[in-house]
Amino acid sequence: MMEAVVVIGVLGIVFGVGLAYASRKFEVHVDERVEKISELLPGANCSACGFPACMELAESVVKDHHLINNCKACAEDSWLEICDILGIELGKRKQEIALVACSSGSVDKFEYNGVNTCAAADLVMDGFKACKYACLGFGDCVHACPFGAIEKRGFQFFVDFRKCIGCSACVDACPRGLIKIVDKNAKVFVRCNSPDKGKIVAQICETGCTGCKQCEKACEKEAIKVENNLAVIDYELCDGCGSCIEACKFGTIVPIFPSEEAVISDSEANEESGC
Amino acid sequence: MENLLVIAVGAIFVNNIVLYWFLGLCPFFGVSKKTSTALGMGSAVIFVMTCASAITWPIYTYLLIPFNIEFMRTVTFILVIATFVQLIEMVIRKYKPSLYKALGIYLPLITTNCAIMGVALLNIEKGYSFIGSVVDGFSAGIGFTLALLLMSGIRERLEFANVPRSFQDLPIAFISAALLALAFMAFSGMRF
Numbered sequence: 001m002m003e004a005v006v007v008i009g010v011l012g013i014v015f016g017v018g019l020a021y022a023s024r025k026f027e028v029h030v031d032e033r034v035e036k037i038s039e040l041l042p043g044a045n046c047s048a049c050g051f052p053a054c055m056e057l058a059e060s061v062v063k064d065h066h067l068i069n070n071c072k073a074c075a076e077d078s079w080l081e082i083c084d085i086l087g088i089e090l091g092k093r094k095q096e097i098a099l100v101a102c103s104s105g106s107v108d109k110f111e112y113n114g115v116n117t118c119a120a121a122d123l124v125m126d127g128f129k130a131c132k133y134a135c136l137g138f139g140d141c142v143h144a145c146p147f148g149a150i151e152k153r154g155f156q157f158f159v160d161f162r163k164c165i166g167c168s169a170c171v172d173a174c175p176r177g178l179i180k181i182v183d184k185n186a187k188v189f190v191r192c193n194s195p196d197k198g199k200i201v202a203q204i205c206e207t208g209c210t211g212c213k214q215c216e217k218a219c220e221k222e223a224i225k226v227e228n229n230l231a232v233i234d235y236e237l238c239d240g241c242g243s244c245i246e247a248c249k250f251g252t253i254v255p256i257f258p259s260e261e262a263v264i265s266d267s268e269a270n271e272e273s274g275c
Numbered sequence: 276m277e278n279l280l281v282i283a284v285g286a287i288f289v290n291n292i293v294l295y296w297f298l299g300l301c302p303f304f305g306v307s308k309k310t311s312t313a314l315g316m317g318s319a320v321i322f323v324m325t326c327a328s329a330i331t332w333p334i335y336t337y338l339l340i341p342f343n344i345e346f347m348r349t350v351t352f353i354l355v356i357a358t359f360v361q362l363i364e365m366v367i368r369k370y371k372p373s374l375y376k377a378l379g380i381y382l383p384l385i386t387t388n389c390a391i392m393g394v395a396l397l398n399i400e401k402g403y404s405f406i407g408s409v410v411d412g413f414s415a416g417i418g419f420t421l422a423l424l425l426m427s428g429i430r431e432r433l434e435f436a437n438v439p440r441s442f443q444d445l446p447i448a449f450i451s452a453a454l455l456a457l458a459f460m461a462f463s464g465m466r467f
Contacts, residue, residue, distance in 0.1 A: 003343065004344040007347070008351060011351065015354060019361055026365040026366055115435045
């Protein structure tokens with residue numbers, strides 16, 4: 001019995017002292033700014049900055065200050081605080097959000113009974129929607145969003161502006177490339193991604209862009225151009241007057257509400273804009 | 276040499292640490308959701324199991340046996356393995372930061388894992404030599420990684436399966452693991 005106590009006791013003491021010594025000898029010097037910065041970073045590990053975790057961005061930011069621009073999830077004030085810690089001055093940040101460029105108006109081509117993901121559905125005969133650019137609706141983007149900002153309502157997906165930070169995780173998840181990252185201050189948005197000719201679009205989709213150029217004519221700022229049978233808005237020129245929304249016969253162009261309204265949806269959009 | 280091969284095959288397939296001994300189920304279910312994390316965890320387990328086998332054998336043979344205190348092996352092994360993993364962690368953090376990042380959080384997680392402990396105790400029980408113990412530890416780690424990778428593959432696919440609500444997530448994972456273990460039972464017919 002005595003041996004057991006002595007042997008275990010001695011072992012414990014030897015290991016304890018050894019570890020204490022080793023922790024001194026192998027100490028790794030950590031920049032204290034790293035800890036402060038990683039506390040200020042959102043900690044969502046969305047990897048939009050190109051690093052797998054916020055902690056790793058913090059480590060790299062200390063070496064290369066301008067990498068902090070890569071963090072899109074950071075709140076304005078904590079972002080400024082990080083700049084303070086790093087001792088650099090950067091201008092105002094551009095804030096962006098993700099929007100789904102499809103209004104899911106396309107009719108179905110056939111019934112799909114496969115694996116319940118967009119990626120899988122996309123592989124089967126160009127998808128089950130008549131429009132081969134249409135949203136497939138299984139919500140790969142919902143799963144991909146690290147902030148839970150995308151919500152499915154009916155057949156459409158809506159982005160909660162309070163939560164979305166434009167990290168583009170959903171952009172990569174969408175097999176059809178339907179999700180666009182736009183300026184947070186944008187007022188209008190074209191909810192279609194089909195470059196098909198107007199005649200084809202009109203046959204298979206109620207709300208698709210036919211490239212009729214009515215919006216182009218209506219826009220006083222010349223901010224809308226129809227390229228490849230699809231209206232494209234130049235947000236640098238757009239002042240958000242909304243004349244294109246009225247001009248669009250198919251309801252493809254929709255208003256985007258400021259962030260206080262948070263979630264846009266078709267029904268809400270119609271009620272609030274009164275059309 | 277042939278003997279070592281038998282030990283290796285036995286530890287990987289026949290007496291798989293997870294699917295035969297049912298040890299280390301916590302990391303088996305905890306980190307088998309994605310293949311990438313399963314691989315990280317697997318490599319950390321291989322590393323620690325090999326080292327733990329290598330260090331517990333001499334401690335047992337040259338310290339516990341001479342003092343006639345073999346009954347203290349569980350306590351001693353916990354102490355030895357925990358200390359050793361801490362030490363290894365410090366060393367690789369200092370000299371091999373890339374390896375430290377790869378093994379990352381998994382190293383401290385498995386310090387007190389029962390699979391590691393189980394392998395060290397089984398080595399003693401089976402009366403392996405030093406080389407035999409190290410090979411057994413390494414192979415048990417490989418077996419753990421194999422089971423973990425198989426499971427992560429199944430679970431990645433299960434994500435998209437239409438599972439009844441009450442079975443979603445962990446329950447269905449347990450059922451899958453049971454079926455996997457049944458499949459591995461076939462290996463027990465292998466005799467050398």
